[in-house]
Amino acid sequence: MSRVRHTSAVRQRLVALGLVGLPLLTFPLVSLPGGEIGGVPGLFWYLFGIWGGLIGLAAWVAERRGG
C-alpha cells in the first residue's frame, strides 16, 4: 500500500514539474533572454539551462529512495 502511495507521489511530483516546465519553455518567456554571456547568446543559455534544470530535478525526484 505504501509503495503504491509512494509511486503515486513521485508521479504527481513529476507532473508538477512538467506543468512548471511548459510555461518556462514557451512564449512569452522564451522571448525575454537576450544579449550574451561569455560570447554565447542568452537564449542558448536560457533554453539549455531550464531544460537541464528540469531534467536534473526529474532525476532527483525519480531516483531518490523513500522520499
Place this chain on the structure above:
Amino acid sequence: MISGWFVMLLAIGYLGLLFAVARFGDARADAGKSIITANVYALSLAVYCTSWTFYGSVGRATSGGLSFLTIYIGPTLMLLFGTVIAKMIRISKAQRITSIADFIASRYGKSQLLAGLVTVIAVIGVVPYIALQLKAVSASFDIVFGNPVDASEPWWADSTLAIAAVMAVFTILFGTRHLDATERHEGMVAAVAFESVVKLIAFLAVGLFVTYGVFGGLSDLFRKAAASPELARLFTVDASRSGSWLALIVLSALAILFLPRQFQITVVENVDESHLRRAVWLFPLYLLVINIFVFPLALGGLLHFNGGGMDADTFVLTLPMAEGAAGLALFAFIGGLSAATGMVIVETIALSTMVCNDLVMPWLLRSRWVNPSARKDLSGLLLSIRRGAITVILLLGYAYFRAAGEAYALVGIGLISFSAVAQFAPAMFGGMYWKQGNHAGAVAGLLGGFGVWLFTLLLPSFAKSGWIGKGFVEDGLFGVDTLKAQALFGLTGMDEISHCLFWSLLVNAGLYVAVSLLTKPGAVEVTQAERFVDVFRRPGDGGASARLWRGSASATDLVALLERFLGPARAQQQLAAYARTRRLDDWKRLPADADFVQFAETELSGAIGSASARVMVGSVVQEEELGLEEVLDILDEASQVRAYSRELEAKSKELEAATAELRAANDRLLELDRMKDDFVSTVTHELRTPLTSIRALSEMLYDDPRIDLNERKRFIGIIVTEAERLTRLINQILDMAKLESGRAEWTNGAVDIVAVVRESMDSVGQLFREKGVELATCLPESGPIVLADRDRLTQVMINLLSNAVKFVPAKAGRVTVAMVTAAGEVRVEVADNGPGLAADECEVIFEKFRQGGNTMTDKPQGTGLGLPISRQIVEYFGGRLWVESEPGQGARFLFTVPLPAEQDNNQDGDN
C-alpha cells in the same frame, strides 16, 4: 577520396555488428538473463532521434535558429507526465496489446473497422518517413563517395537498396522470432540501444571537432556569427513564431507517445514498469546532449561555406570532409546510418504487426481458406504474412524515396508524419480516461481528423511537389475562397503545421466527444471502457469479468483454436501455465467456462490482435449476446461490490483500532485498581505502626499507676513523637493526593534558586549539627531566576537534605550541595557519602512508601512519601528528579528546573 568499396564494406560491417549485438541480446533473453535494464530501455527510446535529427536538425537550425529544440522539449515534458505512459503500459500488458491500432480497436469494442482505420492512417503517415530515412542514407553515401550518384544508374546497383535489404533481413530475423507479438524482441531492443549510443557519440564527435577544432570554441563561433546580421538574426526567436513554437511542442509531445515505433519501444517492449522511472529523466538527458552542438554546427557550416549553396542538411558530413578529417566523416556517416537503421527497423516491426493483424487477418478470416472448421496449423502462415509485410513496407518506402527524389513531399515529411499520428490523441486519451467515449465517436473523430490532415497538409505537400494541381491551395476547393487548403476559413498567420494541427485536432476531438455523447455504446465497448479506464483499480473487479460472458463453449474447440494460431508447442505451454494459476495439474481438465474463454481470447489477441481474436473465438463458442442494460447492471454491481468491500475494510480497520484502544484503557484501569489496593493496604500498615506503639505505651501507663516518673516521661515522649509522625504521615498523604489529583495550589513567581537552597540549608542546619555531619556547598553568589513556587521548591530541597542527613554516618558524614546552569536549565545536586543505592533501588525509592535500606529489619526512618512528592513537584515545574549512585559510593540526588525562555537565550549567548 574514400574508396566506394571501403565505405560499403564499413557500412555492411557495422550492420554485421548490429546483428551480433541483437543475437547476443536474444541469446541472453533465451537463457533467462535479460540484458534489458532500465538504462537500456531509456536508451532504446532514443529511436526517436532518426536521421532527421542527425542530419536534419542542423538544416532546421540554419533557417529557424533555436526553434528546432521544440521537437525535443515536447517529449521531455511528455515524459514528465509519465503517469499516462504507465497507464498505457499497464493496459497493454493486461489486454496483451501489440500495437497502437490494437490499443484503440480493443478499447472501442475490439472493432476491426477501427483497427484497420488506424493502420491505414499509420501506414500513410509513416511509410514516407521510412522513405526519408532511406533518402538520408543515400545522400550520405553520395557525400562520402564524393560524387553525386548518376541518376541513370540502374536500381540494382544502388547501395541504398542494399542497405534496405540488410535492414529487412535484420527486421525479419530479430523482429519476428515469435508469433506472439507481445513477446519482447530483446535482441532488437539491445541493438537499438546500441545504435543510440553510436549516433550520440558520432554527433558529439563532429560537434566537438567543428566547435573546438575548426573554430576556437563556442564563444569564438558565436562571436564570428554575431558579426553577420544574417546569422545574428538566428540568435533570438521572433515573437510572431510563438504559435508555431507551442504547436511544435504539443506535436512532438504527442508523437513521442503515438508514433508506431515509439509505442512499440515504450509500451510493447517494456520489460518492467519500473524502468519508466529511469527513462523519465535519462531519455530527456539524451535529447539534451545530442542537441547541444546542433546550433553551433549550423552556424559553423554557414560561416565556413559562406552560404556557398551547400545543403545545410549535410553539414554533419561536409564540414569534417572539407576540413580533411575523413575518418571523422566516416564515423559521422556510421552515426547517420545508425539513426536511420534503428528507426526503420522498429517502425517496420510496428507497422508489420499492424498490417498483418489488422488488415490481412480480417480479410483472411473471411476467406474460405482459413475456415475455422478446418484444423490446420496457421502459426507458420501468420509468421510468413508478417515477414511479407516487413518486406512490402520497406519496398514501399524505397519506391517512394526513388519516386519522390528531392520533392518537398519527402523532404518535409517529418512534421507531416508527426501530424498524422497526432490524430490518435483524442481516441487514445479519451479511451484511457473517459468511459463515455465510444466506437462511433472514435471512428468519426479519426476520420474527421485524418481528412483535415490530408486536405491541409499532405495534399498541399503533393501540390508543392508539382504532383497534383495547386488550385485547392491557391484558390480554394472548387474555387471557394474560404476553402483554401492552408488558410481554412480565412485563418492565416500560422505556419502550415500549426494550421493543420489546430484544425485537425479541433475537428477530431470535437467529433469524438460530440458523437460519443450522442450515440449509445455497444455492450463489449462498455466492458472494455471499464477495463481500460479503471486498470489501476483492478484486479478486484467483484467477479464481473466472469459474468460478462455467457454462453456455451467446448474446451476442445478452444484448445484447437489456440493450437492453430500459436502452434501446438506454444499453445500447450501457455495452457499449462494457465492451468497452474487455476490450481489444476492437467490443462486437459480445464472447464470451458467464461474465464477460460477470456483466457483464450487474450492469448489469441497477442498473436492476431484483439479484433481478430474476438471474431475467431466467436466462431467456436455459442455466445449469448448480453444487452447493454445487462452489461451496465453487472458493471454497476461490480463497482458497488468494490465500494462495499472498501467500506467494509475501512470499517473493520476502525473497529480494530477501537478494540485496541479499549483494551489499553482496560489494562490501565486494572493497573490503577491494583495500585489503589496496594496504596490502601500500605497506608493502613504505615498508620498502624505508630498507632500500635502509642496504644501500647498508653495502656501500660493506664494499667500500671506505679511506674516511676522518669519512665513515665520517657513513655509520654515516645507517644508525642509517634503522634507527630502520624500527623506528618497524614499530612503527606493528603499532600500527595492533592498533587496527584491536580488540586494542589501553586503560587508561581520569579524565584532566586540560590536563595531557596540557602534558606533550606539554614532550616535543616540544626539536624546536621546534632549529628555532626559536615554540610559543604558549591554555590554561586546569586543564581538564576526560575519560574516556580517558592515554598514547594523549598519543600523539595529540605526533603533531599533531610534524607541525606538520615543516611550518612554520624560524625564522619559529609553532604555537598552544588548547582550548575547549562542547556537552558539549572541543575541542583545533593551528594552524600552514605551507603549508596543498588541499581534497582535507584528507581524504586521514587515509588510511594518505598524506602532505602532494609525496611524489614531497620526501624523506618521516614514516611516513604518525601521523594515521590518531590518528584511530582519538580516535574510540575518541567524539570526532572533522579538519583545516581552505586553501593558504597554514596548517592547523588539531582533535580533540574528549566530556565525561562529569555533567560535561555542569554545563557546561550554567554556560552
